[in-house]
Amino acid sequence: MAKTLGPVKRKFSPWTDPSAVPFIRFENITKRFGNFVAVDNLTLDIYEREFFSLLGPSGCGKTTLMRMLAGFEEPTEGRILLQGKDIRGVPPYRRPTNMMFQSYALFPHMTVEKNVAFGLEQDKLAKGEIAARVEEMLKLVKLEDFAKRKPNQLSGGQRQRVALARSLAKRPQVLLLDEPLGALDKKLREETQFELMDIQTNLGLTFLIVTHDQEEAMTVSDRIAVMDKGVIVQVATPAEIYEAPNSRYVADFIGDINILEGTVMATDSGLGAPGAIRIECDGIQVAVDQECQAATGDKVAFAVRPEKVRISPDQPADTSINAVHGEVWDIGYLGDFSVFIVKLDDGRVVRAAQANVSRLVDRPITFGDMVWLTWPLDAGLVLTR
Amino acid sequence: MKSSRFDVTVLTLGFAFLYIPIVILIVYSFNASRLVTVWGGFSLQWYQTMWSNQGLMDAAWVTARVGVLSASVGTVLGTMAALALVRYGRFPGRMIFSGMIYAPLVMPEVITGLSMLLLFVALGVDRGFWTVVIAHTTFTMCYVAIVVQSRLLTFDRSLEEAALDLGCPPVKTFFRITLPLIFPAVIAGWMLAFTLSLDDLVIASFTTGPGATTLPIKIYSQVRLGVTPEINAICTILIALVTIGVIIASISTKRTELRRLQDEHLALRTPA
Amino acid sequence: MAAVQDIDTQDKGGLGRLLVAGLPYLWLLLFFAAPFFIIFKISLSDTAIALPPYTPVFEGFGAIGDFFSQLDFENYIFLTDDPLYVTAYLSSLRIAAISTVLLLLIGYPIALAMARAPGSIRPTLVMMVILPFWTSFLIRVYAWIGILKPDGLLTLLLHGVGLLGPEEQVQIFRTDTAVFIGIVYSYLPFMVLPLYSALEKMDNTLLEAANDLGCPPLKAFWRITFPLSLPGVIAGSMICFIPITGEFVIPDLLGGADTLMIGKTLWTEFFGNRDWPLASAVAVVLLIFLVIPIMIFQNQQKKVA
Numbered sequence: 001m002a003k004t005l006g007p008v009k010r011k012f013s014p015w016t017d018p019s020a021v022p023f024i025r026f027e028n029i030t031k032r033f034g035n036f037v038a039v040d041n042l043t044l045d046i047y048e049r050e051f052f053s054l055l056g057p058s059g060c061g062k063t064t065l066m067r068m069l070a071g072f073e074e075p076t077e078g079r080i081l082l083q084g085k086d087i088r089g090v091p092p093y094r095r096p097t098n099m100m101f102q103s104y105a106l107f108p109h110m111t112v113e114k115n116v117a118f119g120l121e122q123d124k125l126a127k128g129e130i131a132a133r134v135e136e137m138l139k140l141v142k143l144e145d146f147a148k149r150k151p152n153q154l155s156g157g158q159r160q161r162v163a164l165a166r167s168l169a170k171r172p173q174v175l176l177l178d179e180p181l182g183a184l185d186k187k188l189r190e191e192t193q194f195e196l197m198d199i200q201t202n203l204g205l206t207f208l209i210v211t212h213d214q215e216e217a218m219t220v221s222d223r224i225a226v227m228d229k230g231v232i233v234q235v236a237t238p239a240e241i242y243e244a245p246n247s248r249y250v251a252d253f254i255g256d257i258n259i260l261e262g263t264v265m266a267t268d269s270g271l272g273a274p275g276a277i278r279i280e281c282d283g284i285q286v287a288v289d290q291e292c293q294a295a296t297g298d299k300v301a302f303a304v305r306p307e308k309v310r311i312s313p314d315q316p317a318d319t320s321i322n323a324v325h326g327e328v329w330d331i332g333y334l335g336d337f338s339v340f341i342v343k344l345d346d347g348r349v350v351r352a353a354q355a356n357v358s359r360l361v362d363r364p365i366t367f368g369d370m371v372w373l374t375w376p377l378d379a380g381l382v383l384t385r
Numbered sequence: 386m387k388s389s390r391f392d393v394t395v396l397t398l399g400f401a402f403l404y405i406p407i408v409i410l411i412v413y414s415f416n417a418s419r420l421v422t423v424w425g426g427f428s429l430q431w432y433q434t435m436w437s438n439q440g441l442m443d444a445a446w447v448t449a450r451v452g453v454l455s456a457s458v459g460t461v462l463g464t465m466a467a468l469a470l471v472r473y474g475r476f477p478g479r480m481i482f483s484g485m486i487y488a489p490l491v492m493p494e495v496i497t498g499l500s501m502l503l504l505f506v507a508l509g510v511d512r513g514f515w516t517v518v519i520a521h522t523t524f525t526m527c528y529v530a531i532v533v534q535s536r537l538l539t540f541d542r543s544l545e546e547a548a549l550d551l552g553c554p555p556v557k558t559f560f561r562i563t564l565p566l567i568f569p570a571v572i573a574g575w576m577l578a579f580t581l582s583l584d585d586l587v588i589a590s591f592t593t594g595p596g597a598t599t600l601p602i603k604i605y606s607q608v609r610l611g612v613t614p615e616i617n618a619i620c621t622i623l624i625a626l627v628t629i630g631v632i633i634a635s636i637s638t639k640r641t642e643l644r645r646l647q648d649e650h651l652a653l654r655t656p657a
Numbered sequence: 658m659a660a661v662q663d664i665d666t667q668d669k670g671g672l673g674r675l676l677v678a679g680l681p682y683l684w685l686l687l688f689f690a691a692p693f694f695i696i697f698k699i700s701l702s703d704t705a706i707a708l709p710p711y712t713p714v715f716e717g718f719g720a721i722g723d724f725f726s727q728l729d730f731e732n733y734i735f736l737t738d739d740p741l742y743v744t745a746y747l748s749s750l751r752i753a754a755i756s757t758v759l760l761l762l763i764g765y766p767i768a769l770a771m772a773r774a775p776g777s778i779r780p781t782l783v784m785m786v787i788l789p790f791w792t793s794f795l796i797r798v799y800a801w802i803g804i805l806k807p808d809g810l811l812t813l814l815l816h817g818v819g820l821l822g823p824e825e826q827v828q829i830f831r832t833d834t835a836v837f838i839g840i841v842y843s844y845l846p847f848m849v850l851p852l853y854s855a856l857e858k859m860d861n862t863l864l865e866a867a868n869d870l871g872c873p874p875l876k877a878f879w880r881i882t883f884p885l886s887l888p889g890v891i892a893g894s895m896i897c898f899i900p901i902t903g904e905f906v907i908p909d910l911l912g913g914a915d916t917l918m919i920g921k922t923l924w925t926e927f928f929g930n931r932d933w934p935l936a937s938a939v940a941v942v943l944l945i946f947l948v949i950p951i952m953i954f955q956n957q958q959k960k961v962a
Contacts, residue, residue: 072546092549105547109565119551153648392770399767403789406800462681469678485685487955493903495920496940500692507695523688556673584793587905601795608799620796627791
């Protein structure tokens with residue numbers, strides 16, 4: 001998948017080190033607009049050189065959080081520490097952060113060059129130094145040939161890169177990116193994601209990105225904070241978020257997942273693994289290998305990703321557990337994958353995804369087929385929230 | 386929707402109604418005969434009489450100075466008012482403020498004129514050139530405020546935020562980013578203010594004093610004595626000046642538009 | 658949504674803000690609002706042959722009791738006593754109302770035709786409507802004198818086509834009809850532009866949808882186009898009605914001796930009779946008549962902004 005890009009990424013996990021000092025700390029931040037609570041008593045640490053994503057649907061408070069760091073809004077309660085210093089009251093033009101705006105906010109009356117130089121001019125750098133830095137930045141984003149153009153003479157992708165160059169020109173301690181790739185088409189967006197990661201690693205900067213695109217967050221981030229209604233639901237690495245979501249909300253928001261509501265029948269059911277848990281979901285018996293806080297009788301959800309569900313026309317040896325039977329209702333052909341939507345006998349729907357390893361014509365399962373869906377003990381998750 | 390024959394007829398009649406009187410006025414300014422209804426051949430004599438009419442020329446000069454001064458002060462104040470209205474959200478007295486911006490647009494001129502006169506008298510100010518300037522500034526600033534306000538409402542605030550974010554303090558941001566971008570609206574506001582000032586008879590009549598007779602006051606006093614081709618001549622010159630101004634403005638917007646199209650073309654042709 | 662928040666947080670010093678809002682605010686308070694209190698005060702004074710030609714003159718706070726005791730409603734009583742003023746007010750409102758209806762009837766088809774014109778020529782049409790507005794109001798009214806005079810161009814034209822006998826003359830000049838013509842001519846751009854901007858904003862697919870649902874074009878106009886253009890109708894009507902009520906130049910230059918309009922009355926009281934207190938009373942009463950239309954107009958503008 002990943003292109004071969006420079007040195008292999010080092011292992012980077014300062015958040016696991018209890019002695020590490022956070023670079024940015026949001027401490028019990030609340031922000032109200034009138035009666036509307038945009039951010040609700042939120043605490044979050046971001047470390048130096050981290051590529052951090054705030055992910056959530058529109059209106060979840062992620063943009064407000066970023067704008068508070070940039071200085072466009074002040075928190076109603078709580079404080080923001082940047083390298084240990086409270087930055088309340090510091091105006092945006094004196095903060096060591098720079099922002100790449102969703103609309104790019106390129107100054108339409110200035111050339112590309114002037115746009116990139118704008119921030120440097122504010123620092124009263126020498127002319128030669130400004131020129132050198134502008135050149136360096138334009139080279140970084142591969143726009144050397146477009147220095148004299150005005151923003152409206154550029155394509156969307158070029159504008160995005162000018163915006164990036166402009167916000168990087170001052171070498172900010174933190175770069176804030178507000179939906180930076182939202183306006184680009186899919187292919188360009190994917191390319192740019194890798195470029196962004198490169199730039200971040202090479203310059204050794206801290207990036208904070210706001211996005212509603214979960215794929216984008218998964219691709220670029222060291223860690224992701226999933227937000228909902230002004231609070232953080234989970235902060236973790238992309239893999240943890242995907243494989244071990246802490247709630248129905250996160251599980252549902254990231255990727256595709258089957259969720260079955262059920263009741264805990266027994267914990268440590270003796271299926272081999274310690275801490276295993278047994279759930280009944282309206283007639284479906286499920287067992288999961290998982291350390292879990294749930295106790296017998298708790299209402300929980302069982303969640304399993306479609307690609308971890310095996311689909312087969314043949315009846316498995318053991319149908320008493322982690323197995324359901326149903327009819328193929330619909331097939332979504334996605335190229336690399338096919339998603340089978342299976343309607344169980346009681347009307348519930350479970351999805352299974354299968355990699356298309358062989359050619360289309362060889363696909364044995366088709367509409368109306370009766371199939372068995374099975375999954376191993378370590379495939380699913382118990383969600384208590 | 387397609388333009389029907391009905392639409393074309395309506396527009397033709399409408400514009401004929403709007404323009405025929407003006408065209409007649411212009412044509413008769415070149416009439417050799419003093420009688421308005423008799424065409425006595427082409428002549429420029431009324432332009433000569435007009436030129437040698439010292440009173441008329443003085444009035445024109447007063448009007449021009451009043452116009453430039455009041456339009457300029459009015460544009461500065463009106464732009465500030467527009468900024469306050471669009472940017473400052475709710476502030477104490479905002480209702481009254483916006484009321485005072487909109488009311489002069491429709492207030493009958495006799496009321497505005499009389500009330501200003503009474504203010505100047507109450508303040509013990511001698512009426513003359515400056516009182517007319519103040520009166521004109523007061524009502525033209527409201528027009529400027531409306532024009533600039535409508536531009537500010539569509540202004541992308543993230544441009545200013547970007548400047549602040551890049552280290553540019555607020556006042557400097559206004560002059561480097563905001564003002565250059567809203568400048569066409571500010572200029573349009575100035576031109577509107579200037580024309581309104583040139584045009585005003587009633588408010589100027591109330592607030593003027595000795596030695597500050599404006600052109601409309603002069604024209605009015607002559608018109609009351611009857612139609613003379615001399616007035617047609619000065620009216621024609623005024624119309625010509627305004628028309629030239631409008632044509633220049635429209636050519637420059639056309640050129641900007643053309644450049645914008647070319648730019649878009651350029652953007653499309655270059656690969657991302 | 659967060660982008661619309663005001664930036665008051667980082668400009669706490671607020672000196673610049675205070676200046677930007679305060680300067681125009683103070684200017685308008687002093688030169689627009691304050692005069693209304695003065696006009697009201699003077700309307701309660703008596704005429705005097707002096708300068709300023711009214712008493713009492715405000716002379717410091719010591720004499721404040723004395724000052725107030727001399728104020729009375731004499732001028733207002735006079736206004737209601739003399740049928741001339743009552744007639745003038747009613748006549749002004751009548752002329753303004755009729756003119757506004759005429760302007761709507763003439764302006765609406767023009768605005769509609771402009772909005773339906775091809776997009777490429779619309780800016781030109783708008784400019785053609787605005788252009789006469791940039792030329793002097795006085796000049797435009799003056800132009801009509803030459804046309805409407807008994808020996809004017811209209812008579813000449815009608816003689817030419819034989820609609821009028823050689824000895825007859827058009828008797829429009831110095832009548833109410835001439836005033837209506839002058840008003841409609843002068844105020845037409847003010848009516849057309851708000852109507853046009855309301856109509857132009859309208860989504861064409863709405864009419865297509867109406868047609869598609871079986872509504873014939875004429876009915877679609879009344880059910881869709883007209884209701885959606887109502888904000889423009891209200892704005893245009895108010896922008897015309899309010900100043901027309903107090904109009905002076907047009908009735909003075911085109912109207913006859915029997916054309917009573919309150920703007921003209923006020924002018925005469927002020928410049929002719931030098932009765933400043935009475936002129937002020939006339940203005941105050943006119944203002945009271947116009948308070949409701951002005952409030953409608955302000956509300957409309959606020960919605961647009």
